[in-house]
Amino acid sequence: MTDKRRMIIRQGLFEQNPVFMQALGMCPALATTTSAVNAIGMGVATTCVLVMSNVVISIIKKLIPEKVRIPAYIVVIASFVTMIDMLMHGFIYELWKTLGLFIPLIVVNCLILGRAESFASKNSTGLAFLDGLFMGMGFTGALFILGSVREILGNGSFFGMQFSEVKLFAFVLPPGAYLALGLLAAFFTFVSGKLSKSSKKKD
């Protein structure tokens, strides 16, 4: 059992990282990563929805008829998104305003529906919770890396603290999102390629 848990954690964070490995949830990953703070905000909001929807779906999985399962999942997810939307509107208005359109769009994030279909509907509640938490953390981590890179290069600051006058402004604009994510993805493919080669040599 502990082995399975460890595997879920490792897969969520690295081996099946939603953004870099599976290319899921690309829209928010590109759109909301103009700074590290925005990236974390989006990541945490998505993680909350993912954990709650995973738990609820794993509880009611036996009640849902096979044929209408996708609409049923969508209703569950949409309810939690509406809750998060209202909570963020009430407590962190500034962040809610910058993320704007992309908070209701958490509903159509393929990551959440994907986990509901491929994991939560087949596993126990505890495992579904763990899977949601670590997939969400993998997503948040990827967004944080991308947001930091874009903020440091594009604005010369980190978490809003200005430290450099060099500003490659393009990295904050839309093209920079594609370029930064493309270069990061290439870098991670390169590193994981090197790592798997060296581990093969040791064997």
Place this chain on the structure above:
Amino acid sequence: MEMSRLFVIFLSAMLVNNFVLSRFLGICPFLGVSRKLDTATGMSLAVIFVMTVASVITWFLNQLLLLMDIPFMRTIVFILVIATLVQFIEILLKKVSPSLYEALGIYLPLITTNCAILGLAILNVQQEYTLMETIFHSIGAGAGFAIALIIFATIRERMDLYEMPESFKGLAGALVTAGLLSMSFMGFQGLVRL
């Protein structure tokens, strides 16, 4: 006056605020079905069609929600209606026009989780567009999606013929290409002002 405003909304949705390249909506089909030109064309047509129908229906629904004073139900209602609508269109096309169904059929289920459709519906509401403006905005957005997807598919078809560094094959290379495409679309900024 009225006509020119509609045209400006159309142009701005198509080029200046291109859904894929500057608003980041609909990235999944943009990266997913852009390997071949004919699949890209099929997907684009399906998206334009669903976008226009969906935003007209959600416009009426939004009036209803406002009337009943429950605007917070918007997300849930919109996504359910879009999901149902896509299914309905699929069944209808199968009966009415089998040839069109043949061409668009496989792309329709993919569209439900396309954030461009829900995003467009919510944007229409946020901008408080009238029905006419909604229609023009949707066609513009669909056309913009089609332009971006078809250009991108053409580039990717040619990219397959050239040597690329190992790490840039697949996703990374596609993203860098999209970045350059997005940069060229930045040139449309300032073309129209709303």
